[in-house]
Amino acid sequence: MFLITGATGNVGRHLVAELATAGHKVRALSRDPASARFPTGVEVAATEDLPLDGVSAVFVNPAVFWNGFGDLLDRCREHGVRRVVMLSSSSTLGAGPDNPIGEFHLAAEQEIEASGLEWAFPRPGAFDANALNWAREIRAGGVVAGPYAEAATAPIHERDIAAVSAAMLTRDDLVGTRPVLSGPESLTFVDQARIIGEALGKHVRYEGLSREDARAAMLGGGHMTPEIADSLLNLWAKYVGRPAEISPEVERITGRPPRSFAEWAADNADRFA
Structure with a gap:
């Protein structure tokens, strides 16, 4: 079991x-x-x-x-x-x-x-599901406000993380491994907002905030410490202007390519509507 x-x-x-x-x-x-x-x-x-x-x-x-x-x-x-x-x-x-x-x-x-x-x-990077943090703004008017609009990541569908995890639970050949996992494409926050809009059939755009305003917003809900907020902001700043690295590990382990962000957006469109 x-x-x-x-x-x-x-x-x-x-x-x-x-x-x-x-x-x-x-x-x-x-x-x-x-x-x-x-x-x-x-x-x-x-x-x-x-x-x-x-x-x-x-x-x-x-x-x-x-x-x-x-x-x-x-x-x-x-x-x-x-x-x-x-x-x-x-x-x-x-x-x-x-x-x-x-x-x-x-x-x-x-x-x-x-x-x-x-x-x-399993060591995934950004989750596709992180975009659910934008759901309220997208429902309210289709404008997502956040920092570092051109920061590029290769977010991964949570079903692919689950598939790799299932393989690790059931297969002996994966014992002692720590594969880095990613989705199949490098996407900026602007790209992700656009793709969600396409899944919804409406225009969604990402509007850049200054680092200071973004930090204040991240701390405003009381669910994030200043240390974690600063860590995320520093990470996104490093990702501006360079494509995200794509990992082959999901396909190597599961035998099929990772799902695209567009697939994730279609799977979860009702959560933004």
Whole structure:
């Protein structure tokens, strides 16, 4: 059986479906099991219970363990869990004092490696789903305001992250790997806004903000620390004027090309309407 933490998240819900469709036994964790909706046959349990009986491999969404793993890894060993697949980040490649996101994921990787359990770490860059942060502005008038309009990334569809993660849970040849994952094309924020508009059949544009105004907006909701805001702004500034690097790993691991941002926009058009 596979235990999936963060099972209702952008990646987790697709991973649960991918494994269940392939006929695997899945236990999906949710903070609210009563309202969770998963494919028929999927066992649902509460996140705080973290039941590990009968589990052979665990998928870890580190957002669930932002304050540390606690006794998770010890309990995995005690219950005979063989493998941990953790959703990491390509930001680990530039981990350092000015990159708290990379530092967090790298420290989590190192803790799992030191546990003695089998491990594998998919390292995606930007998610296609990050564009959902623009949904309110797009519904309100079709103008997205943000920094560094010409910053280029290669965002990846969360279904492709899930497909790679499923392969890591089920295949021995991927143990001990940490592939960087990307989507199939380099896109600026301007490009992404335009593509969402095409999926909606309306004009959507990205309007650049100054770094100062963008930082104030990022901190205004109270959900982001100044350190993370500055880290993201510094990263986007580096991406201006240069194409994003495209990784071959999704196709190498899954046997098919990664899905385009246009496919993601079409899949999620109702969330912007």
